[in-house]
Amino acid sequence: xxDAKAEILKRIRTSLGDHPQPAEPVRNYRKVxxxxxxxxxxxxxxxxxxxxxxxYQETEETxxxxxxxxxxxxxxxxxxxxxxxxxxxKDTAARTRLVDSGNAKKSGALGVRELxxxxxxxxxxxxxxxxxxxxxxxxxxxxxxxxxxLVPDHHICVVPIDTVxxxxxxxxxxxxxxxxVTMISGPSATSDIELIRVEGVHGPRTxxxxxxx
Amino acid sequence: xxVTQLGMPQVRHGVGNIFETEPFPxxxxxxxxxxxxxxxxGFATHKIRTKRAAVTGELPDWEDLRTAGSMIxxxxxxxxxxxxxxxxxxxxxxxxxxxxxxxxxxxxxxxLKLIRAEGVxxxxxxKSMATAETGLNEYLEENGVYAIETDLxxxxxQLGDNDRPSHIxxxxxxxxxxxxxxxxxxxxxxxDPNLSDNPAELAEASRFRxxxxxxxxxxxxxxxxxxIADTGTMTIVESEGNGRMCLTLPETLITFMGIxxxxxxxxxxxxxxxxxxxxxxxxxxxxxxxxxxxxxxxxGPQNLHVILMDxxxxxxLADEVGRQAxxxxxxSACMNVCPVYERAGGHAYGSTYPGPIGAILSxxxxxxxxxxxxxxxxxxxxxxxxxxxxxxxxxxxxxLVHLRGKDIDAKKAKKGAPTQMDAIMLGAKTIFSSGKVMAxxxxxxxxxxxxxxxxxxxxxxxxxxxxWTDYRDIPEPPKQSFRxxxxxxxxxxxxxxxxxxxxxxxxxxxxxxxxAEAHAAAEAAGVDVPAAVTQEAM
Numbered sequence: 171x172x173d174a175k176a177e178i179l180k181r182i183r184t185s186l187g188d189h190p191q192p193a194e195p196v197r198n199y200r201k202v203x204x205x206x207x208x209x210x211x212x213x214x215x216x217x218x219x220x221x222x223x224x225x226y227q228e229t230e231e232t233x234x235x236x237x238x239x240x241x242x243x244x245x246x247x248x249x250x251x252x253x254x255x256x257x258x259x260k261d262t263a264a265r266t267r268l269v270d271s272g273n274a275k276k277s278g279a280l281g282v283r284e285l286x287x288x289x290x291x292x293x294x295x296x297x298x299x300x301x302x303x304x305x306x307x308x309x310x311x312x313x314x315x316x317x318x319x320l321v322p323d324h325h326i327c328v329v330p331i332d333t334v335x336x337x338x339x340x341x342x343x344x345x346x347x348x349x350x351v352t353m354i355s356g357p358s359a360t361s362d363i364e365l366i367r368v369e370g371v372h373g374p375r376t377x378x379x380x381x382x383x
Numbered sequence: 384x385x386v387t388q389l390g391m392p393q394v395r396h397g398v399g400n401i402f403e404t405e406p407f408p409x410x411x412x413x414x415x416x417x418x419x420x421x422x423x424x425g426f427a428t429h430k431i432r433t434k435r436a437a438v439t440g441e442l443p444d445w446e447d448l449r450t451a452g453s454m455i456x457x458x459x460x461x462x463x464x465x466x467x468x469x470x471x472x473x474x475x476x477x478x479x480x481x482x483x484x485x486x487x488x489x490x491x492x493x494x495l496k497l498i499r500a501e502g503v504x505x506x507x508x509x510k511s512m513a514t515a516e517t518g519l520n521e522y523l524e525e526n527g528v529y530a531i532e533t534d535l536x537x538x539x540x541q542l543g544d545n546d547r548p549s550h551i552x553x554x555x556x557x558x559x560x561x562x563x564x565x566x567x568x569x570x571x572x573x574x575d576p577n578l579s580d581n582p583a584e585l586a587e588a589s590r591f592r593x594x595x596x597x598x599x600x601x602x603x604x605x606x607x608x609x610x611i612a613d614t615g616t617m618t619i620v621e622s623e624g625n626g627r628m629c630l631t632l633p634e635t636l637i638t639f640m641g642i643x644x645x646x647x648x649x650x651x652x653x654x655x656x657x658x659x660x661x662x663x664x665x666x667x668x669x670x671x672x673x674x675x676x677x678x679x680x681x682x683g684p685q686n687l688h689v690i691l692m693d694x695x696x697x698x699x700l701a702d703e704v705g706r707q708a709x710x711x712x713x714x715s716a717c718m719n720v721c722p723v724y725e726r727a728g729g730h731a732y733g734s735t736y737p738g739p740i741g742a743i744l745s746x747x748x749x750x751x752x753x754x755x756x757x758x759x760x761x762x763x764x765x766x767x768x769x770x771x772x773x774x775x776x777x778x779x780x781x782x783l784v785h786l787r788g789k790d791i792d793a794k795k796a797k798k799g800a801p802t803q804m805d806a807i808m809l810g811a812k813t814i815f816s817s818g819k820v821m822a823x824x825x826x827x828x829x830x831x832x833x834x835x836x837x838x839x840x841x842x843x844x845x846x847x848x849x850x851w852t853d854y855r856d857i858p859e860p861p862k863q864s865f866r867x868x869x870x871x872x873x874x875x876x877x878x879x880x881x882x883x884x885x886x887x888x889x890x891x892x893x894x895x896x897x898x899a900e901a902h903a904a905a906e907a908a909g910v911d912v913p914a915a916v917t918q919e920a921m
Contacts, residue, residue: 174483178642178693179464181395185701190461195454198447199654217667273681282598282632302660302668315682316631316673320624342653347616350679353672358624361664362536362553363560363582364423365430371535371586372593373624373671 203336210300210336211381214329217303221356222369223377233257233328233382237292240326240378241265245289248280248318252311253294257328257382270318272311285317290324291374297333299341302355305329305379306341309349316350325374327354330382396750397695399487399517403733403745403755407762411727420549420557420728427556428719434665435716435772442661451654453776456710459645460700466612466645467691473615477677479687486694487517490639493690494519494604495526497637501602501686503528507593509619509626510534511606512551512713513639513692515735519604530604531596533625535589539563542570549729551737552663552715557728560585593625603629603684607640608712609655610689613648617689618674620659630673636684642696643709655712658774663714695748704785708743710775717769717779723762732759739769743782751786752793760786825864 203210215225228236238259241247246266249258261267268288271278280288294312298305305327307313319325335341345351358373369375404410414420439445459466471481484490490513498506506523508514508530520530520541532541539555540546543566548554555563564580571592578588605626609618617638619626630636646652660669678685700706718724718738729737733755734745742763746756760783769779814824839859 172483174485174489175691177485178483178691178697179467181693181697182463182467182642182700185394185697185706186461186463187701188703190457190703192454192457192461195451195458195651196447197451197650197654199444199451199657200447221670275681279681286594286598299668302657304668304672309679309682315679316627317682320627320631338657339650339653342649342656347611347614347649347674347676349676350682351672351674352627353668355666355668355670357670358622359670360535360586360623362534362539362555363563363585365427365553365556366582368583368586370583371590371623371625372533372597372628 199339200337201339203340205336207334211331211334213336214298214300214303214334215381217300218356218379221303221377222359223303223356223379225379225381227381227383229383230256233380234259236380237326241290241292246287247290247292248285248288248322249292250312250314250318251278252314253292254312258292270314272314274315274317280318282317282321285321288322290326291318291322292326292328293319294328294330295333297335297341297344298329299338300334300336302338304338304341304353304355306345307352307354308345309351316352319352319354320373323370323374324376324378325354325357326378326380328380328382334381394698394701394750395485395693395695396698396753397486397516397693397748399694400735401516401695401745401749402753403759405733406755407727407731407733407758410731410733411723411762414728414731415726417728419559421726423556423559424549424725424728427550427553428725431552431665431719435662435719436665438661438665438667442657448654448657449774449776452658452712452774453710455646455651455654456707456775459647460643460706460709462647463642463645463700466647467642469612470610470615470645471691473613474610474617474677474687474689475615477615478685479615479677479689482688482690484690484692484694487692490517490690490692490694491519491522494637494639495523495528497635497688498523498528498602501635503601505529505531505596505600506602506604507531507533507596507600507629507633508537508603509605509621509629510537510554511604511639512735513606513641514604515548516694517639517692519639531593531600533593533596533629534621535586535623535625538589538593539566542566547730548735549737550715550718551713551729551735557730593628597625597628597632601633602635602637603633604637604639605629607638607644607689608659609646609652610640610644611646611649611652614676616649616652616674616676618652618672620669620672622664622670624671627671627673630675631683633684635686636688638687638689640689640691642691642693659712659714662712662716662772662774695750698750699744699747702747702785705743705747705782707777708740708747708782710777711740711744712775714774716772716774717777720768720772722764722766722768727762732762734759739763739779739783740777743777743779743786746786746790751790752797757790757793760784760790822864822866825866 218225226236244264248268248270250270251272270280295305296308357369357375357377358371359367359369360371361367474481482493523530532538536553536555540548549557560580563585567588568578574588607617608620660666678687699709717740721739724738732741734741736744742759746759749756751757763783765780767780814820840856842856
C-alpha cells in the first residue's frame with residue numbers, strides 16, 4: 171500500500187471517530203413506469219424534439235428509404251459491423267458506406283482523420299428513456315465504438331420501439347456498464363455564451379432519430 | 384501543507400485554490416460596483432432558477448429522489464474507506480491505475496509525472512473543479528506543459544488574460560458576447576477577422592480551433608462526476624461533446640477525483656443521474672453522459688489513471704456538523720438562488736468554490752483560520768434558499784452558523800485576550816440586566832447628535848461596530864428613549880416594583896372577558912374596528 175493511501179485511509183478513519191451509523195437509504199422514487207406504451211412513446215418524441223433532435227417513425231419496410239433521404243444522395247457514411255444492412259439504402263455512385271470493425275486496433279477500423287472526413291454515421295441503440303429524452307449507446311455490435319458516433323457531424327440513430335422505457339431506473343437496468351456507455355440527449359449543445367443555447371459545438375450537430383416500429 | 388493542532392488527532396487541511404484571498408466584504412464591495420457583472424449574473428441566475436423550478440416541478444418523486452440522494456451520501460461518508468478500496472480493486476481489475484494524493488501538490492506532481500512519461504508538452508482538458516482546486520494548469524505551465532481547456536466557457540476564461548471563472552457551471556457568465564468575440568479575434572489563430580458576436584458563430588470558432596487538438600493530442604485530463612465502487616465505473620456529464628472527445632480519442636486519460644465522489648452501486652447512480660442535470664442546468668438531462676469501466680480494447684484511452692485526492696476532505700469529514708458539505712455534487716443550484724452570490728458574484732469568494740457551498744466548503748477544506756477563509760461563513764443572509772435548492776439536502780445555513788462559531792473560537796485562540804466583541808457583550812449584559820442602569824444609559828441619547836450627519840444618518844462608527852456602518856447607514860436615534868417618554872406622558876401609572884415578576888397566567892385570567900366585552904360593545908355601536916384595521920394593513 172502506498173504511503174499516501176495508508177495515510178489517507180487512516181485520516182478518514184480518524185475523522186469518522188464518532189462512528190456514524192446512517193440508516194439504509196430509502197428509495198421511494200419511481201422505479202417502474204405506470205404509463206401505457208403510447209404515452210411513453212409520445213413523451214420520448216416530445217422530449218427529443220424539445221432537444222432539437224429530428225424524429226421519424228418508420229417500419230422495417232420504410233426505414234431504408236428514410237435513411238437514404240436523411241443521408242442525401244451523395245455522402246460517405248460509416249456504420250458499425252453489427253448494423254442490419256436491411257435498414258440501409260443501397261450505395262449509389264455518389265454514396266459510400268464504410269463499415270467500422272468496432273475495434274480501433276483491428277483491420278477495417280477507421281482512423282480519426284477518416285472519421286472526421288465522413289459525413290454521417292448510422293447506428294442502433296440499446297435503450298431510450300422517455301422522461302429525459304435520452305438514448306443509451308452501450309457499444310453493442312450495432313452501435314459500434316464511441317468514436318464513430320462522436321466525430322462525424324451527423325448521427326442517424328435507430329431506436330427500436332421495444333427499447334423505449336419511461337424512467338431512468340428502467341433504462342439503467344437494461345444497461346451493461348461493463349462496456350463504455352454514451353447517453354445522448356439531443357445534438358451537441360452549449361449555453362456558455364449569455365446562456366443562449368446553440369446546437370453543435372464539438373459533437374454531432376445534427377441528430378436524427380428513427381423510431382422503428 | 385498547513386497543520387492545525389486541535390489536540391489529538393491532527394486535522395490536515397488542504398492547499399491550492401481553496402482560500403479567500405482577501406476579506407469577503409472588502410472584495411464584494413468592489414465587485415458590487417461592476418454593473419456588467421451584476422447584470423449578467425442577475426440574468427443568468429434568474430434564468431437557470433426558473434428553468435430548474437420547471438423541470439424539478441414536473442417530477443412527482445423529486446423529494447423522494449432528494450431524500451434518497453441525501454441518505455446515500457451519508458452512507459458513503461460513513462463507509463468511505465471501504466468504498467474507496469472497493470473502487471480501487473475494481474478499477475484496477477479492469478486495467479486502470481489508481482494513485483492517492485494527500486493534497487493538491489501531490490496530485491499535481493503525480494499528473495505531471497504521468498504526462499512526462501508520455502513525452503508530451505500539451506494536453507487537453509475537460510472542465511473540472513478538482514483541477515481548478517489544485518491549480519493544475521498553472522503548475523503544469525511552470526513545468527513546461529500547456530493544458531488546453533476545451534469547455535467553451537473555460538476556453539473563454541483561459542483565453543481572456545488573467546481572467547478567472549465566476550460560476551462553477553457557466554464559468555464565463557461575467558463576459559458578454561462582444562467581449563468574447565474580441566477575445567476570440569485576438570487569440571484564435573486563423574480565425575475569421577470579421578467574426579461576429581453571434582453565439583453560434585462563436586461556438587463555431589471554438590470548434591474550428593479545437594478540432595485538430597482533439598484529433599492529435601495524446602493525453603487528456605479530466606475530473607469526474609461520480610465513481611461507482613462495485614463496478615469500478617467512472618462517469619462524466621457534459622453538453623458540448625468536448626468531454627466525449629477528451630474521454631475517447633487520446634491514448635492516455637488522467638482523472639482527478641475527490642475521495643468524496645464515490646457512489647456504492649449503479650443503483651445509487653440512477654438517483655444522481657436524475658438529481659444532477661435538473662439541479663444544475665435546469666435541463667431534464669445534459670446532452671452527453673459518458674461512463675467507462677476500465678480499459679476497453681480498441682475503444683478509448685488504453686492508459687487510464689485516476690488520482691484519488693484528499694486535500695482537506697478528511698479535515699471536513701472530521702467535523703460532525705460540517706461534513707455534509709462533502710455531499711455536494713457541484714450542481715451550483717445553491718448559488719443560483721443566493722441573494723448574496725447574485726450581487727457579489729463568484730470572484731468575491733476567492734476560492735474555486737463560490738456561493739453558499741463555497742462559503743462552507745472552502746473554510747473546511749483550507750481551514751477557517753487560514754488566509755481570509757474566516758470571512759466566508761458570514762457571506763450569507765441565512766435565508767435558507769440554498770438549503771431548499773440543494774438536491775442532496777445539505778443544510779448550508781446550519782453549517783454556516785456552526786462555522787461562524789468556529790471562526791470566533793479560532794480568533795479567540797489566536798488573540799488570547801478578550802475581543803472587542805466580548806467587551807461589548809459584557810457591557811450590554813450589565814446595561815440590559817438593570818432597569819436603572821438602562822435608564823441612565825438612555826439619557827445619553829441626545830449625545831448621538833454629535834455623530835449624526837446632516838442627513839440625520841450615522842454612516843461611520845469606530846471599532847468593531849464599524850463593521851456594521853461600513854455597509855449600512857444607521858438612522859438618527861430618537862431624542863429621548865421610550866422609557867423617558869412614557870414616564871413623562873403617564874406620570875400617574877403605578878410603577879412596577881423592581882424585581883417583581885408579572886404573573887402572566889393571573890393577568891390573562893383577570894382580563895379573560897375584557898376582549899369579548901369590547902367586541903360586543905363595538906358591534907353594538909356598529910363599528911367593525913379590528914377587521915377594517917387588518918384590511919388596511921394588508
